[in-house]
Amino acid sequence: MGAEPGALERLSAHIARSIVQQIATVSASGQSPPAACKLDLKGYIDGDISSSIDLGSYDISTLIESGRSSVATETPFETSIEWQQESHASTGNEVIPSEEHIPRRSSRSRRALNNDSDSETSKRRKITGGLRLRPMGSANQSMSPEAEENSQAPVRRLQADVREKPQRRTARDEPALRPSTLSKLIVGIWEQVFSSMSFDISVVSSEWRTTGFQTHRSLISDLAQGEQPSAVQVPPATVPERTFTRMNLLCRKISQASRCSRALEVVVQASWIEHFDRQVQEIAKEHPQLSATKARMKALAQACSEIGWSEKEIRNKMAIWRGYKEIKDHGGWVCLVFAGMGIYRFCKYRIGFDPESMAILRRTRTRFEVAADTLHPHWRDMLTIVGDTSSRVYNGHPHDWVVSDHDDPVPLKQTYLQxxxxxxxxxxxxxxxxxxxxxxxxxxxxxVQSHQAAHVCNVCGEKQSEDVTESTCRCFPNLFGSDQLPVAPVQIFRTKNGRNNGLLACCPFERGVAIGEFTGLITKGLEGMDVMQAEAEQRYQIYQGREGNYTRFVNHSCRPNSQFQRFVWMGTQRIILVSRGIEAGQEITVDYSDAYWRNLPKTCLCQESCCRFKNQDRIQPRIETASPSS
Structure with a gap:
């Protein structure tokens, strides 16, 4: 107890040197070692020789024999002493000291050993126990698993705890809902406009009274009468397919009713902000002594009392509702009616509420209204709930109008009168x-090949049928399958570089998706006109001068983002305009091929760096004449 720092190490080194010297003396004299040579260890307390403590003994006969051989070969023999705890299962002449006779280290000496920077000493202080002789060369080598198994006295070493402190488990990154951007909002509006959903309140209400539901009270009629809505029941059917069909119809009706209700909700909330601001102005006018803040608080208190909400709840909703009003001021009511759920996130996070984004909405407003008026003629009836009695502006087919970012839409005929x-x-x-x-x-x-019992797709090898439940061919499902839309999400627009009209993608078209079928008059023998040359069992031409669809207005580009592809559907060859990957807002272009431009005195206006025909002389466009059948 109370030993000086390093005293134990010096004692070990002194004993080791004494043993080495004794072994060297015996080996050098040539004397034969005794049959049994032991090293007795004794300890004394406070220098009192009479009161000694027997620390045990160690058989060193083998060490002396090893020392003699090392002297004969002039190889230095070194030993080291490590503190180890020998197992009680060892055999031989070893004497294992009892637990109470093992010298204990004081806390001060342990701290001194921990502060020692010597690497060999730091290795020794990881183990404790009795003294054991060991060659110096193997002091830094660990025993192999085989050596530990074959050892008669396996060593149990106390290793330092190298584990790190327990750390708090980090939270797993959960997928977060990203705020909607302006581009996503605009694409969402286009998807709703070109969808098959009905935005006519009268149609949605009447669909609840279709055949098979007359004997049951409808949800809309219950709400109209101010009664509690009854559970919507589906009449039992004897055939499961008929029941499933009725459930599909019910699902469509519920979705349309919910969508119309959501549109009405957004319209009313945006209008509420307008009336709230007007009420604040009236209060400030009637009470000039009130500040603007107190006038707002007075109007807010009135709203809380009449609506039945808390002030905090109304304030939170007002922040989003004011975003609805800003979108309405720049993009019109059409943006609110067809926005869908994306408008809530857009107004909540307010990412994109800057002058540039609002300018984009102003430029797109007339394009939205053209598509909405032509595809959903009665959508403006929803605005009567807030006192807006605006009437339909654009009539006819959606592609009867040519839109522009800076000018008002004009009829298609007007762009060709010159x-x-x-x-x-x-x-x-x-x-x-x-x-x-x-x-x-x-x-x-x-x-059709004789061995085929039905029409088989020559691309995927699956069965083709006009019945979508029977057809297994998934080639171009938006044209010939269950994904058909009433009208393709495209618009005819006025180009800026003298190419007259072009075709604009309102929604993105993934690579390989059909944009539309090239339709027109199937004829032959036309010359000097822009026609599509095709061949199946015989050659034919597709002329779009007087009749066709929107594919007529696709312009040429030497770096196109779409292409024409032949496809056989139900035994009839079709010409399909297929996307190569088109983003929303891009012009749809196609390569007219070298055969079109050969000997044609026109200048290509695609303005691509890889343009192949930009050096040709330009002349005025030809006047298209009617086909022989017109």
Whole structure:
């Protein structure tokens, strides 16, 4: 107890030197070692020789024999002493000291050892126990698993705890809902406008009274009468397919009713902000002594009392409702009616509420209204709930209007009067065969192999059928499958570089998705006109001068983002305009091919760096003449 720092190490080194010297003396004299040579260890307390403590003994006969051989070969023999705790299962002549006779280290000496920077000493202080002789060369080597198993006295070493302190478990990164951006909001509006959902309140209400539901009270009629809504029940059906069909109809009706209700909710909330601001102005006018803040608080207290909400709840809602009003001021009511759920996130996080974004909404407003008025003629009826009695502005087909970012929409006919005063265009859903050219035959028909019992797709090898439940072909499902839309999400727009009209993508088209079928008059023998040359069992032409669809207005580009592709559907060859990857707001372009530009005195205006025809002389566009059948 109370030993000086390093005293134990010096004692170990002194004993080691004494043993080495004794072994060297015996080996050098040539004397034969005794049969049994032991090292007795004794300890004394406070220098009192009479009161000694027997620390045990150690058989060193083998060490002396090893020392003699090392002297004969002139190899230095070194030993080291490590503190170890020998196992009680050891055998031989070893004497294991009892636990009470093992010298204990004081806390001061342990602290001194911990502060020692010597690497060998730091290794020794990891173990404790009795004295054991060991060659110096193996002091830094660990025993292999085989050596530990074969050792008669396996060593149990006390290792230092190298574990780190326990740390708090970090929270797992959960996917967070990202705020909506302006581009996502605009794309969401276009998707709602071109969807098959009905935004006519009268149609949605009448659908609840279709056949099969007359004997049951509808949800809308219950609400209209001010009664508690009854549970919507589906009449039992004997055939499971009929029941599933009715449930599909019910699901569609619920979705349409919910969507219309959401549109009405947003319209009312935006209008509430306008009335709130007007009420604050009236209060300030009637009570000039009140500050602007107190006038707002007075109007807010009135709203809390009449609506039945707390002030905090109304304030939180007002922040989002004011965003609705700002969108309405720049993009019009059409943005609120067709925005969907994305408008809530857009107004909550207010990412994109800057002058530049609001300017984009102002430029897109007329484009929204053209599509909404032509596809949903009665959508403005929803505005009567807030006292807006605006009427429909744009009539006809969605592609009867040419839109622009800076000018008001103009009729399609007006853009061609300078080339053809008698211009007219009829929109077709499918091509029409010219009876003067082919009679009652369709030149697009493809012969079906005799071993085929039904129409099989030549691309995927699956069955084709007009019944979507029977067809397994998934090629271009938005044209020939269950994903068909009433109208493709595209608009005809006025170009800026003299190419007249072009086709604009309102929604993104992924690579490989069909934009539309190239439809028109199926004829032959036309020359000097822009026609599509095709061949199935026989050659034919598709002329879009007077009738066709929106694919007529796709401009040429030497770096196109779409292409024409032949596809056989139900034994009839079709020409499909397929996307190569088009983002929303991009112009849709296609390569007219070298055959179109060969010997054609026109200048390509695609303005691409890889343009192949920009050096040709430009002349005025040709006046398109009618086909022989017109």
């Amino acid at each position: 080339y053809d005063p008698q211009f007219s265009f009829t929109h077709l859903d499918s091509s029409v065969v010219d009876p003067y050219a082919f009679g009652a035959n369709d030149p697009r028909q493809v012969a």
